[in-house]
Amino acid sequence: MTSPAQRFLNQQDRQHIIEAVQEAERKTSGEIVPLVADMSDQYPAAEFNGAMVLGMLTAIASAWLLGLETIWLFLPVFCLTYVVFFLLVRTLPALKRFFVPGQVLNHAVSQAAINAFHVHGLHRTRDMTGILIYISVFEHKVxxxxxxxxxxxxxxxxxxxxxxxxxxxxxxxEQGKAIAKAVTRCGELLSVNFPIRADDTDELPNLIVEGDENQ
Structure with missing residues (x-):
């Protein structure tokens, strides 16, 4: 089963991006690495919060519709629907994202990008000129x-x-075209201060997609 990151880019998109990186790095000593991740965090609190809110609303609505405003109806309905909604929030990304505050999403993406930067060795380039373009599919963040x-x-x-x-x-x-365009623009920006060197080598992968083999 393919992951969200793997489905995000088709084979043509990947080839287009890799070629854009190779072309950009012919003009600069900088190392440009686009990375596509499934998600930046599991957000377990979203499952509890979503189940709590949706379960309570369902229990309240059921009691009101049946005209039975009693705890003996509310509790069984809430407990049952809590479990159902907990599983739904866990398995449906669009629903789960609804229960994650924007600032939490931003922080998670930022921290995951920093982690990926070190895990994939962008901090170890010869001239400290690694640049990571981190795309997190679940959060819709870059x-x-x-x-x-x-x-x-x-x-x-x-x-x-x-x-x-x-x-x-x-x-x-048009994510494939957009990432390739962004890579080209990075190359233009970097070539001003970091032109290609005679002994330059390709130190890092030209594209990383989470879930792919050998990555």
Whole structure:
């Protein structure tokens, strides 16, 4: 069974992105790595909160419709529907996301991007010029993270443009084209301060998709 990250990009999208990374890295010593993740956190609290809210609303509505405003109806209905809604929230991403506050989503994506940056070795490039384009499917969020060598010369707000390119493309259902376009733009930005070196090597993967083999 394929994961959400694997379904996010078809084979043509992947090839297009890889070619965009290869072309961008011909002009810069920077290392650009797009990474697509299923989700940045499991958000267990969303399951409890969703089941609690939906279970209580269902129990209250049932008591009102039946004209039996008694705890002996409310409790059995609540307990039964709590279990049902708990499982529904756990298995339906769209419903689960509804019970996760925006600031929690943003924090989880930011932390997951930092973790991925280190797990995949972007902090170990020769000139500290690794840049991660982190896309988390469940949250519908994009986070760009650059290493110290880049951050010393490129203002952090520069990456807002890259995030915008990808999120706009995702809304149009053209995520593959959008990521490739964002990679090309990263290459243009990096080539100004980090031109290609004669002894430059490709140090990192050109695309990482969570769930793929050998990644």
């Amino acid at each position: 986070h760009v993270l650059a290493d110290k060598g880049i951050n010393d010369r490129v203002p952090p707000q520069t990456w807002n443009e890259i995030v915008g390119i990808i999120t706009d493309g995702i809304r149009r259902g």
